[in-house]
Amino acid sequence: MALLEIDxxxxxxxxxxxxxxxxxxxxxxEIVTLIGSNGAGKTTTLRTISGLTPAxxxxxxxxxxxxxxxxxxxxxxxGIGHVPEGRRIFHRMSVRDNLVLGAYRRKDxxxxxxxxxxxxxxxxxxxxxxxxxxxxxxxxxxxxxxxARGLMSKPKVLLLDEPSLGLAPILVDQIFxxxxxxxxxxxxxxLIEQNATKALTVSNRGYVLETGRIVKQGPTKMLxxxxxxxxxxxxx
Amino acid sequence: MAILLVxxxxxxxxxxxxxxxxxxYGLANGAIYALIALGYTMVYxxxxxxxxxxxxxxxxxxxxxLPLIGAFGLTEGQSASLGLYAALLxxxxxxxxxLGGVNVLIERIAYRPLRHAxxxxxxxxxxxxxFILEGAMYIWRGANNIHxxxxxxxxxxxLGGSASIGYKDLIVIxxxxxxxxxLTTFINRSKLGKAMxxxxxxxxxxxxxxxxxxxxIAATFFIGAILAGAGGIIFGLYFNTVRFDLGFQAGLFAFTxxxxxxxxxxxxxxxxxxxxxxxxxxxxGYFTSQLTDVWIFSILILVLxxxxxxxxxxxxxxx
Numbered sequence: 397m398a399l400l401e402i403d404x405x406x407x408x409x410x411x412x413x414x415x416x417x418x419x420x421x422x423x424x425x426e427i428v429t430l431i432g433s434n435g436a437g438k439t440t441t442l443r444t445i446s447g448l449t450p451a452x453x454x455x456x457x458x459x460x461x462x463x464x465x466x467x468x469x470x471x472x473x474x475g476i477g478h479v480p481e482g483r484r485i486f487h488r489m490s491v492r493d494n495l496v497l498g499a500y501r502r503k504d505x506x507x508x509x510x511x512x513x514x515x516x517x518x519x520x521x522x523x524x525x526x527x528x529x530x531x532x533x534x535x536x537x538x539x540x541x542x543x544a545r546g547l548m549s550k551p552k553v554l555l556l557d558e559p560s561l562g563l564a565p566i567l568v569d570q571i572f573x574x575x576x577x578x579x580x581x582x583x584x585x586x587l588i589e590q591n592a593t594k595a596l597t598v599s600n601r602g603y604v605l606e607t608g609r610i611v612k613q614g615p616t617k618m619l620x621x622x623x624x625x626x627x628x629x630x631x632x
Numbered sequence: 633m634a635i636l637l638v639x640x641x642x643x644x645x646x647x648x649x650x651x652x653x654x655x656x657y658g659l660a661n662g663a664i665y666a667l668i669a670l671g672y673t674m675v676y677x678x679x680x681x682x683x684x685x686x687x688x689x690x691x692x693x694x695x696x697x698l699p700l701i702g703a704f705g706l707t708e709g710q711s712a713s714l715g716l717y718a719a720l721l722x723x724x725x726x727x728x729x730x731l732g733g734v735n736v737l738i739e740r741i742a743y744r745p746l747r748h749a750x751x752x753x754x755x756x757x758x759x760x761x762x763f764i765l766e767g768a769m770y771i772w773r774g775a776n777n778i779h780x781x782x783x784x785x786x787x788x789x790x791l792g793g794s795a796s797i798g799y800k801d802l803i804v805i806x807x808x809x810x811x812x813x814x815l816t817t818f819i820n821r822s823k824l825g826k827a828m829x830x831x832x833x834x835x836x837x838x839x840x841x842x843x844x845x846x847x848x849i850a851a852t853f854f855i856g857a858i859l860a861g862a863g864g865i866i867f868g869l870y871f872n873t874v875r876f877d878l879g880f881q882a883g884l885f886a887f888t889x890x891x892x893x894x895x896x897x898x899x900x901x902x903x904x905x906x907x908x909x910x911x912x913x914x915x916x917g918y919f920t921s922q923l924t925d926v927w928i929f930s931i932l933i934l935v936l937x938x939x940x941x942x943x944x945x946x947x948x949x950x951x
Contacts, residue, residue: 448836468839477840484837486830497830500823501842549842 397460399424399584400445400476400553405454407437407444414440415451416608422553427575427585429595429616431629432605438588439481441605442555445586446478447471458553473501477551481558481588483542487531491522494530494541498548508548515544518574536567543574553584560591572598592629596620604629643918649793654917655910656791660801660870662909663808667863668886669893669901669908670815671856677896678832678852680751681743684758687883688765689735689857693864694780694874695769697727701781708781720783724865728858735857736850744846762880769876777875780868804870811859812902819898828852832896881925885912888932894942903943 398421407415414437422428430438443449445456447468456464463471472478486494495515499508516523519540525533533541539559546554556575560568568591576598579585589595596602596616604612604625612625619625644651668690675683700723710716742761746754784803788796819825830838831848838845867882868874889908893900908928915924935942 446840448839467844469842469844472840472842480837480840484834484840486833486837488833489826489829493826493829497826497838497841497843500827545841 398422398457399459400586401455401457401460402441402445403455403457405441405444405451405456407440407449407451409440409443409449414449414608415444417454418605418608418610419454420603420610420613422584422586424552424584425579425582426601427579427587427599429587429589429592429599429602430605431589431592431595431602431619431625433628435607436605437608438605439557440608442478442480442557442586442588445471445555446476448478469501472549472551475550475552476555477546477549477553478555479542479546479557479559481561483535483538485530485533485538485541485545487529489530491525491528491530491533491541494545495522495548498545499550501549507550511548511550515547518547518577519544536563539563539567539571540574543571543578547578547583551583553586554578556585556587558588558590560589560594568594592625593620593631640914640918649791649795650917652791652793652795654913656795656797656801657917658910658913659906660804660909661913662889662906663805664863664867664870664905665882665886665889665908666808666902666905667811667859667866668882669889669905670812670898671860672883672887673890673893673895673897673901674828674852674856676890678828678849679743679747679754681754681758682887683743683856684755684883684887685738685761685765686856686860687879687881687886688762688769689731689738689879690860690864690867690882690886691769691874691876691879692734692765693727693731693861694868694878695773695864695876696730696861697723697865697868698778698780698874700726706781706783708783712783712785716783724862727865728861731857731861732854735853735860739850739853744849762883766877766880773876775876777873780872780874782869782872784869800870804866807862807866808902808905811862812898815855815859816898824848824851885928888928888935891932892935892942894945897942897944900942900944 401421403419405415405418418441430441432438440449444451447466451464455462458474458476463474486497495512502508521537522540522544525537530541543559559571563571572594575585575587587595587599596619599616601614602616602619603610612619612622668687671686672683675681675686704719704723706716706719738761742757743754746757785799788798790796819828827838827843827848828851830841830843831845835845885908886905889904890901892907893904911927911931912924915921915927
């Protein structure tokens with residue numbers, strides 16, 4: 397059974413029919429990338445999974461369990477972490493409080509402490525800033541904090557929305573290295589990226605989304621070599 | 633403003649004990665405004681609603697405590713004893729719980745359905761809610777001033793000259809300080825407090841952390857009502873008279889205090905409350921009470937025009 401399945405989902409974003417019968421499935425341990433142009437419905441797909449913009453038709457299943465209409469706050473507790481577009485860290489709270497909130501649903505103090513330590517090892521920059529206010533961090537640091545905060549819920553699947561957006565190239569490489577590390581430690585990842593070449597390179601499989609529909613899917617090798625994909629998304 | 637100060641300073645200097653006396657009165661008054669302003673600022677902070685009904689929840693605190701005082705068999709003039717204060721404490725707790733429930737109910741039926749409506753809709757609903765509460769209290773106890781029993785000790789401590797501070801003043805100020813300190817610690821340290829701040833800053837992100845924002849917002853209304861209820865009882869005990877429309881003016885003053893301090897900011901609301909209390913006291917004492925509203929609402933307008941973020945408004949850059 398797939399870890400996460402989206403089955404013929406229709407989602408409206410306001411009056412826009414943003415997803416039209418989208419289906420995708422992710423196996424445990426994979427990195428899957430969703431590519432598509434602006435407005436294709438990538439962010440809506442993630443918001444549908446995490447419950448922020450629930451589907452009006454179709455199903456979202458986590459290990460076979462229907463979670464389509466559960467409140468977002470409950471879905472996190474089941475093991476889906478969502479690092480939203482634009483980082484969305486809590487600007488007026490300390491870096492530490494941001495991390496503490498990431499573990500809001502958890503009760504295992506000892507485990508939370510261990511995970512915080514682990515996350516800070518993954519992101520040494522975040523450790524240096526631990527007592528600063530979130531809003532004073534640089535863009536790259538905020539992105540790292542957002543991912544670190546997402547990991548604090550101990551997710552089985554981590555949804556990453558444009559983690560490299562607006563970052564300097566050297567930071568982009570760092571972020572992708574960390575994504576690989578997180579995956580190697582056992583977290584399944586669904587990734588959205590403008591930087592499609594890079595994203596596909598670290599992924600196992602990919603889906604191409606066009607105006608609310610999946611138009612292509614397959615192993616990354618196939619997508620990277622497909623002329624359509626190259627022309628539209630890889631800038632080749 | 634400058635002219636006012638020029639008029640004011642020599643008069644203050646010519647009679648320092650009068651100046652100090654008014655300071656005491658202003659601080660005690662301001663402490664009550666501060667308690668109301670906290671509720672305004674918390675609710676605004678979390679859902680950006682100016683809850684105009686909040687001042688009336690404050691009045692309701694005094695109104696609900698009156699029958700309880702009777703039910704507990706407390707009578708005015710009975711000698712101050714531990715039993716009396718224990719009973720008052722129990723009454724205060726009951727009132728705070730009742731008001732908390734009422735305010736959560738108000739949020740549930742009047743504001744939550746409008747959470748995604750244009751901003752003006754909940755604002756107008758809040759004004760309507762204010763009228764409903766005032767109307768209910770008017771029907772309940774009529775339009776006249778109601779005597780509120782005097783239980784606080786009457787002694788005074790001399791401050792030199794003819795100025796003195798009453799035990800009453802000290803108690804009111806001390807209670808307000810305790811509430812502000814407890815509330816600030818709670819908001820900064822507790823899990824619920826952190827959830828409240830997170831919800832205030834970004835509701836989507838808060839949900840992604842696993843925070844139930846409906847419950848968090850309800851908790852904010854509950855705590856706001858606790859403070860307003862405490863404020864209502866303290867007002868009654870201090871001034872010994874209450875009326876159904878008390879919350880209208882007190883609410884607007886407290887709102888001004890919250891804006892002055894930087895709406896959404898807890899410490900700001902407390903400082904703003906004291907400031908408005910002092911402005912009111914000095915205006916009443918040195919000029920005329922008929923102009924007090926003018927001064928206070930001029931402050932509101934000046935702050936809104938020149939420094940909308942208030943004294944301690946949020947200044948952290950948002951990238």
